[in-house]
Amino acid sequence: MQESDIEINVKGWVRTKRGSKNVAFIALNDGSTIHNLQLVVDLEKIPESALAHIHTGAALSVDGVLVPSAGSGQKVEMSVNRIEVLGTAHPDEYPLQPKKHSLEFLREKAHLRFRTNTFGAITRLRHAMTFAVHKFFNDKGFYNIHSPIITGSDAEGAGEMFHVTTMKLDAIPKTAEGRIDFKQDFFGKEANLTVSGQLEAELAALALSKVYTFGPTFRAENSNTSRHLAEFWMIEPEVAFFDINDDMDLAEEMLKYLINYALEHCADDLAFLSKRQEEEEKTKKAEERSMELIEKLKFVLDQPFERITYTEAIDILRDSKQNKKGKFQYPIDAWGADLQSEHERYLVEKHFKKPVILTDYPRDIKAFYMKQNDDGKTVRAMDVLFPGIGEIIGGSQREEVYDKLLSRIKEMDIPMESMWWYLETRKFGTVPHAGFGLGFERLMLFLTGMGNIRDVIPFPRTPFNLEF
Ligand code: 4AD
Ligand code: MG
Numbered sequence: 001m002q003e004s005d006i007e008i009n010v011k012g013w014v015r016t017k018r019g020s021k022n023v024a025f026i027a028l029n030d031g032s033t034i035h036n037l038q039l040v041v042d043l044e045k046i047p048e049s050a051l052a053h054i055h056t057g058a059a060l061s062v063d064g065v066l067v068p069s070a071g072s073g074q075k076v077e078m079s080v081n082r083i084e085v086l087g088t089a090h091p092d093e094y095p096l097q098p099k100k101h102s103l104e105f106l107r108e109k110a111h112l113r114f115r116t117n118t119f120g121a122i123t124r125l126r127h128a129m130t131f132a133v134h135k136f137f138n139d140k141g142f143y144n145i146h147s148p149i150i151t152g153s154d155a156e157g158a159g160e161m162f163h164v165t166t167m168k169l170d171a172i173p174k175t176a177e178g179r180i181d182f183k184q185d186f187f188g189k190e191a192n193l194t195v196s197g198q199l200e201a202e203l204a205a206l207a208l209s210k211v212y213t214f215g216p217t218f219r220a221e222n223s224n225t226s227r228h229l230a231e232f233w234m235i236e237p238e239v240a241f242f243d244i245n246d247d248m249d250l251a252e253e254m255l256k257y258l259i260n261y262a263l264e265h266c267a268d269d270l271a272f273l274s275k276r277q278e279e280e281e282k283t284k285k286a287e288e289r290s291m292e293l294i295e296k297l298k299f300v301l302d303q304p305f306e307r308i309t310y311t312e313a314i315d316i317l318r319d320s321k322q323n324k325k326g327k328f329q330y331p332i333d334a335w336g337a338d339l340q341s342e343h344e345r346y347l348v349e350k351h352f353k354k355p356v357i358l359t360d361y362p363r364d365i366k367a368f369y370m371k372q373n374d375d376g377k378t379v380r381a382m383d384v385l386f387p388g389i390g391e392i393i394g395g396s397q398r399e400e401v402y403d404k405l406l407s408r409i410k411e412m413d414i415p416m417e418s419m420w421w422y423l424e425t426r427k428f429g430t431v432p433h434a435g436f437g438l439g440f441e442r443l444m445l446f447l448t449g450m451g452n453i454r455d456v457i458p459f460p461r462t463p464f465n466l467e468f
Contacts, residue, residue, distance in 0.1 A: 007063055007081060010037060013115060014058045014089075016098045017051070019043075024051055028060060031114070034121055034272045038069065038077035050083060056098050057089030057115070103455055110459055110468045118276060121269035122448050122456055125262060129443065132261040133214055133235055136254055142210040142237060147197030149216065152189055153418040155199045157368050160221045161192035162230075193218035196437060199369075199422050201238035202398060205433055206425050212237040214440075224463055226452040227341065227390065229441060231461040238435035244371075244380045244397040247434035248357050251384050251393050252305050254438070255355075259297050262447050270294055270447075277449035290388055293449040303354040305384070310361045311335065316351055317343050338365045341390035348385045356385045368408045370396040371432075382436070389446050395436020402426040 012030035019025060022043050027036035039062055041051065054060065061084045069077040095109050096116065106113040113119045134144065150164050166186040167173065173181040182190045197213035204211045213236045220230065237250060262270060274293035281289045291299065308316075317323055317332040317339075330340045339358075347356050360373060361381040370379035384393035399405040405426055409419060444456035454460040459468045 005065065007065055008078075009061065009063050010078065011059070011061045011086070012037070014054055014056055014060060016056060017054055019051075024048075026054060026060070028062065029115075029120070031120055031123075033124075034117060034268050035074065038071065038074055039064065039080050039083075040067075040077050041080045041083065046080065046083060053085050053088045054083075055089055055091040055094065057094040057096060058085055059087040059089075060084065061086055103452065107454055107460070108467075114458070117272060119455075121272050122444070122450070123458070125266050125269050125273075125447060126444055126456070128262060128266050129258060129440070129447070130214075132258050132265075133440075135261075136257050137210075137212045137237065140210070142212050143204070143208050145197070145201055145204045145211045145213050147194065147200040147213045147215060147236075149194055150187075150191055151194045152187070152191055153199065153422075154192070154414075155194065155196040155367075157412060157414050158195070158221075160219045161195060162218050162220050164191040164193060195219055196234065197236050198238065198435060198437065201236050201435060202369075202422070202433065203425060205238040205240045205435070206429065206431065209240045210237070211239075222463055225341075226454075227442065227445070229453055229457065229460055229462060232453075232457070233440035235438040235440060236435060238433065240431050240433045242397070242434040243432055244359060244382055244434055247395055247397060247436060248305075248307060248359070248382050248384075251357070251382070251395065251436050251438075252355075255384070255392070255443075256301055258443065259301055259447065263294070263297055263301075270297075273448050273450075280451070290449070296387070296449075297447070300355060300386075305355040305357050306352045307357045307359065309359050310339075310378070310381075313339070313343075313347055313356075313358050317346065320346065320351070322346055322350070336362050336364065344383075344385040344390035345387070348387050348390075355387070358383050358385065366396070368412045368414055369398050369405070371399045372404055372408070380434075384436075386442075386446055389442050391439075392442045392446065393436050393438045395434065397432065397434040400426060400430045400432050402430065 010028065010030070012028040015027040015029050015036050017024065017026045024041040024043060026039040026041065028039055029036045062078065062080055063082040064078040064080040066076045067079050069075060071077070096112055106116065114123060137144065154161055167184065173184045175181045182188065194217055196217055197215055201211055201213050215233065216231055217234045218231050221228065239246065270293060277293050290296065314332060314335050322328055323332050328342055332343065359382045360378040362377060363372060363379040366379050366381045370381050372379055380397040382395050383391050386392040399408065402423065406423060409416065441453050441456050445453055448456055450456050454462065
């Protein structure tokens with residue numbers, strides 16, 4: 001038997017159908033690749049009436065034989081023997097037509113947008129990156145920790161939490177003093193969705209040495225930007241015996257590993273996303289256009305990241321033309337200011353022209369757990385800043401000295417009852433340790449060249465947006 005005689009079955013969804021008198025062409029896609037399979041239907045073999053219900057969006061099961069393609073778009077195509085319509089999609093009703101839809105429109109059709117080229121590519125890339133994260137850490141001897149999603153503490157101490165309760169909201173029990181009586185709630189105390197798995201990862205690192213979490217995290221910050229989600233995924237390694245320099249080395253190595261993995265395993269999807277971005281860029285002014293996607297990924301791989309202190313960054317920003325001409329929305333005048341994304345991007349895109357790791361931030365703008373420097377002013381924090389994104393990673397060496405941590409917790413008015421277990425690790429076999437958090441969707445923004453974080457997670461959760 002010749003190879004071309006082997007009949008195979010394919011199933012998928014119709015992207016387009018076109019035809020002439022004797023032959024019909026159907027582009028079929030099952031989501032496994034950006035490329036469609038071209039079905040060639042000989043209308044002498046299969047009556048046109050059998051194709052009447054085949055429109056964009058319909059699901060088919062098709063038997064046929066793969067043959068070298070006469071057309072230029074593909075190497076092979078399928079010569080169809082039998083065709084079965086599994087599910088129709090009425091052309092007057094199906095929202096996705098074979099034309100370019102806006103990303104805003106597709107957000108409203110998030111139940112169907114997986115079926116577009118763009119979201120198919122992003123979804124496959126997101127999967128590959130999830131796998132690569134686990135592979136990276138597994139190969140390095142890290143253990144994956146499942147940190148809890150419901151917690152009783154605020155890991156970042158920023159109070160940006162969603163409450164979790166089974167109390168009836170229209171009849172919340174009160175104490176004699178008129179406060180909410182959480183003793184009557186499900187857990188007998190106040191509960192919320194976690195903002196970070198770090199504190200639990202620290203507990204595990206102080207026994208297993210090298211651990212990481214990769215889970216959903218929740219922030220009730222009301223920031224309606226293209227880089228913030230209320231529900232996002234975070235990767236948080238935590239390593240015993242690491243200092244801040246080891247931490248930076250790990251962060252840089254991991255980011256480069258993931259970017260390289262994408263280049264090696266997702267070439268077709270990246271090529272598609274690159275073309276998509278190029279189209280998008282045409283609408284922008286020349287100076288606002290970003291680098292071609294694959295070139296940008298390789299560029300980051302080739303560069304050692306710049307490492308400077310917050311204090312050095314403030315000097316650069318304060319003396320910049322941008323600042324002097326009043327072009328920052330938030331002008332930089334004094335040491336101590338929190339950096340906005342416009343400042344982070346200036347450092348990365350204009351000044352150094354490569355990723356930057358900023359260290360030793362003022363302690364007053366960072367979380368309670370960060371290791372305090374001897375200057376009494378700064379902490380051993382490190383943020384990784386990326387082109388087009390700003391902060392992609394936030395991390396630090398942790399305060400491992402019991403008394404120093406305790407005094408910081410008291411200074412910052414963090415409720416002690418919820419923190420006793422965290423403090424106790426500093427009493428029993430405490431060691432220097434460090435870790436960081438990579439925002440998975442920020443990484444996906446960088447890799448895909450998409451402009452809005454709502455388009456790199458299947459079902460984004462943002463203020464006033466909870467459909468699907
Ligand atoms: O800088 P953050 O708040 O750090 C932590 O949560 C630490 N506990 C991490 C650690 O040391 N283990 O958040 C870490 C990263 C940010 O750099 C950013 O990439 C991402 O998480 N991130 C968000 N991504 C999307 N939407 C939001 N609202 C985000 N907030 C933070
Ligand atoms: Mg941060």
